[in-house]
Amino acid sequence: MDAIVSARVPIALKERGNGILHDIGSTPTQLINAAYQFVLAEHELPKPHDPLEGMRGAKRELTDEQKEKVRRSLKAMYVGPSATNESFARQLNAARDERYARFA
Numbered sequence: 001m002d003a004i005v006s007a008r009v010p011i012a013l014k015e016r017g018n019g020i021l022h023d024i025g026s027t028p029t030q031l032i033n034a035a036y037q038f039v040l041a042e043h044e045l046p047k048p049h050d051p052l053e054g055m056r057g058a059k060r061e062l063t064d065e066q067k068e069k070v071r072r073s074l075k076a077m078y079v080g081p082s083a084t085n086e087s088f089a090r091q092l093n094a095a096r097d098e099r100y101a102r103f104a
Contacts, residue, residue: 005032017031079091079092
């Protein structure tokens with residue numbers, strides 16, 4: 001036979017929590033069972049954690065694949081001098097005119 005557990009929880013916290021439990025396909029009963037299992041395993045209450053904890057001040061290195069993706073993205077965005085040496089403003093206006101002409 002299973003025991004029944006009751007607790008006082010602020011209404012807003014309960015409503016938000018139940019919404020998330022519903023979204024992830026869980027129930028308050030599963031939450032309470034998981035909390036008890038955590039306490040049994042860790043001998044402490046679960047604490048909110050910062051996912052970036054321990055990374056502050058740390059450096060991240062991009063993989064070669066990530067570096068290449070950044071290079072390709074920057075190259076695609078680059079608007080340098082054209083063969084006609086038009087200014088950026090003129091190139092931008094020409095591109096806009098060309099784009100909007102399709103909608104006319």
